[in-house]
Amino acid sequence: MGSVKGLLNRRLGPVGILVIVLIGAAAAYGLSKVVPKKEDPVASATPTPSAAPCTRAKSTFGDPPDTFAYDKVDEKTRTSTVKALQLDEADGQVQMVKATRGGLTLGQLVGVPDQTDPADYAASLVASAQGGGAAVTRGKGFAIIPLQGGTKVAVGVRGCDTILISAQDPNAVQFLAENVFSAS
Helix, strand or coil: CHHHHHHHHCCCCHHHHHHHHHHHHHHHHHHHHHCCCCCCHHHHCCCCCCCCCCCCCCCCCCCCCCCCEEEECCHHHHHHHHHHCCCCCCCCCCEEEEEEECCEEEEEEEEEECCCCHHHHHHHHHHHHHHCCCCCEEECCEEEEECHHHCEEEEEEECCEEEEEEECCHHHHHHHHHHHHHCC
16 A cells, blocks of 8 residues: 555656556556457356346445545546447446546546346456466455556456456555445
């Protein structure tokens, strides 16, 4: 957590903001490479429990951590992320926010709605990453998938949404995931 505070306590100029945006785009691109296609045999071989109807959470991402805010991203960023991740919005609009504090962005959160079985999508992402040889680590209610270049993405389910979390700092991914998935 010390490195997260160090990151947040630094003042970033226009170059720093540009770096954060580029890393976010790279994370979206990297995640799009592990998102299974419909015919992916690794994903289809993943055993999942029978789907019980999901119960909507009070809010997609829960309350932000202390002193943080969840700010909606602009529609262009949201749309390009949906396209890069090859997401289907048939069950509702994909939500995307950035976790910020004092004008600095810690990470991005994407909520993918699924009215039938959001755990199935999350499990397919994890199975695809593991099938590709990634060393997936698990937390309470989420998994962290390492991507090329050292970036990490947390994947888990909250209510009727599969949540994807990316950040410039791998420790920030863990920090945000613990907050999102521990909330009720």
